[in-house]
Amino acid sequence: MLLAETGAPTWSWNLLTDFQDMWSYPFMVNAFRAGAVVAVVSAVVGWFVVLRRQTFAAHTVSAVAFPGAAGALLLGFSAVYGYFTLCVAAALVIAALRGGGEHEESALTGTVQAFLLASGFLFTALYRGLLEGPQTILFGTFLGITSSQVTVLTVVGAVVLAVLALIGRPLLFASVDPQVAGGRGVPVRALSVVFLVLLGAATAEASQITGTLLVFALMVIPAATAQVLTARPALSLALAVLLAFAATWLGLTAAYYWPYPLGFFVTTIAFAGYLLALGRRSLREVLGRTRAGAAPTAKEVIA
Amino acid sequence: MTVLLATSPLSHPFFLHAFLAGTAIAVACGLVGYFLVLRAQVFTGDALSHVAFTGAMAALAFGADLRLGLFAATVAMALLFGTLGRKARPDDVVIGSVFSWILGLGAFFITLYTTSRSTTNGTAGVSVLFGSIFGIASSSAVVAALVAAGVGLLVVLIARPLLFATLDEAVAAARGVPVRLLGYGFLALAGISAAEATQAVGSLLLLGLLAAPAGAAIRVTDRPYRALALSAGLAVLEMWAGLFTSYAVPKMPPSFAIMAAATAVYAATFLIRRPVPRPRTRTAVPTGT
Numbered sequence: 327m328l329l330a331e332t333g334a335p336t337w338s339w340n341l342l343t344d345f346q347d348m349w350s351y352p353f354m355v356n357a358f359r360a361g362a363v364v365a366v367v368s369a370v371v372g373w374f375v376v377l378r379r380q381t382f383a384a385h386t387v388s389a390v391a392f393p394g395a396a397g398a399l400l401l402g403f404s405a406v407y408g409y410f411t412l413c414v415a416a417a418l419v420i421a422a423l424r425g426g427g428e429h430e431e432s433a434l435t436g437t438v439q440a441f442l443l444a445s446g447f448l449f450t451a452l453y454r455g456l457l458e459g460p461q462t463i464l465f466g467t468f469l470g471i472t473s474s475q476v477t478v479l480t481v482v483g484a485v486v487l488a489v490l491a492l493i494g495r496p497l498l499f500a501s502v503d504p505q506v507a508g509g510r511g512v513p514v515r516a517l518s519v520v521f522l523v524l525l526g527a528a529t530a531e532a533s534q535i536t537g538t539l540l541v542f543a544l545m546v547i548p549a550a551t552a553q554v555l556t557a558r559p560a561l562s563l564a565l566a567v568l569l570a571f572a573a574t575w576l577g578l579t580a581a582y583y584w585p586y587p588l589g590f591f592v593t594t595i596a597f598a599g600y601l602l603a604l605g606r607r608s609l610r611e612v613l614g615r616t617r618a619g620a621a622p623t624a625k626e627v628i629a
Numbered sequence: 630m631t632v633l634l635a636t637s638p639l640s641h642p643f644f645l646h647a648f649l650a651g652t653a654i655a656v657a658c659g660l661v662g663y664f665l666v667l668r669a670q671v672f673t674g675d676a677l678s679h680v681a682f683t684g685a686m687a688a689l690a691f692g693a694d695l696r697l698g699l700f701a702a703t704v705a706m707a708l709l710f711g712t713l714g715r716k717a718r719p720d721d722v723v724i725g726s727v728f729s730w731i732l733g734l735g736a737f738f739i740t741l742y743t744t745s746r747s748t749t750n751g752t753a754g755v756s757v758l759f760g761s762i763f764g765i766a767s768s769s770a771v772v773a774a775l776v777a778a779g780v781g782l783l784v785v786l787i788a789r790p791l792l793f794a795t796l797d798e799a800v801a802a803a804r805g806v807p808v809r810l811l812g813y814g815f816l817a818l819a820g821i822s823a824a825e826a827t828q829a830v831g832s833l834l835l836l837g838l839l840a841a842p843a844g845a846a847i848r849v850t851d852r853p854y855r856a857l858a859l860s861a862g863l864a865v866l867e868m869w870a871g872l873f874t875s876y877a878v879p880k881m882p883p884s885f886a887i888m889a890a891a892t893a894v895y896a897a898t899f900l901i902r903r904p905v906p907r908p909r910t911r912t913a914v915p916t917g918t
Binding site: 376379384389430445448537543585592593596597 | 666669670671672674675721722723724725726727729730732733734736737739740741759831833834835836837838839840841843844847848880881882884885887888889891892895899
């Protein structure tokens, strides 16, 4: 969680030497690689999450990574398996039990989340040897990322992105207007299930870097920012990836130099971007109102 | 640990305190939770519970009382969410963005606290996240019970107009119900009960206490007042079941036992087929009991 052992490196404003210093540590190189993969995958998945207004489901799936990791450690497996098993399982449960009313769905999601988090707490209580207690799993650590983990991340990320590329067009249609899409023969329900599973896989990935509580930041904030900035799907998707990438790498750099958690830096940088985007939009709205007949500003993609 | 010398769990002061505080908290959560579910604001409750964590950690990092941070943060955030959303109903993407940042801030404060201040109380973070109902002191138990009773009373007082405003906002506004004010007031109450419940079940788990009893009650009955009462009653029973189970099985943390009971009851309601597949409560009119 902290980087106290490396003897407090200092920022010299000479970017080249700074990065050379930072990347002379293999764990930092791995962290940057893993961060890049995670940023791209979660930004793309998160873009659809924001579009589909499934933020709560995304948060629940990401929270579930905690009992997954704790349970796997308790049973003697690597945490990675726990992440993937439980994230995908929770995505399937939410997908399977959907279709009640709006409020039933939210009660259900909330209950699933709280119960699984409580189970995670039980597991950590039973398994005392857990690295630093629940805090590491919840808030993440980037110091122990191995090269083989980076490979696994890349492979899973590539699969998630490939499936998303395949279903991207119909999924976009089904997200924007489910009724019309259904009428045109798009399998809306099946797409929704596939998407939730992808969400589970992407979450399980990202959990290992940012901690289960903060994955969600990488998914939602960059995508929300991008969708505030532009209404054009392709452009905002690219923007979301760029923003997530920037937040992760800047966060890693900051966490290297200051002894505070990576998750804090990543969420703060991403959130600052979001606030700037909101500020820009309201500024343009004010300016647009003073000039009569000005073109409508880019509002959100879907009102 | 104490199971061997138990005659009755209630003879132990720590259990009595937990029982007292827990019962009051369960009533408040059951009542507030019913409206959260009905207004489809469970996500707001979720966000409030995470904010509670950051508030508590910030208070600890600055050397203030933990409860001060809990209440200040949750109520402030509840009002902020009310302001951000149209008609005091915030958009979920906004909530998501705000509260994931707040959580990151919590991680920051917990580091600040563990590196600078705490030498003795290093597990404060974990007990805020997951609750420590068996560690409640007698004075805090009484305060918790009083606050929770106050919240419960206020919810019952505004139940009628709030139901009206929830089920048919436009008509309620036309009839002169202060919809927006009610929205704010309700969010503030939700914030207070979130702060209160954090001490019992922890900020990560209190969502279960808000969502599960209410979800179960709504599945069992379509009648608003009956469901409201049922939600509170179920929450209390689940709290008791959790406390006694955890007392009997000391390895099981009380928070887990309470969540397990709540989830089991909610899951059981899925086995009940409702007699007539009528349109959902959304179309029902609050006609009293």
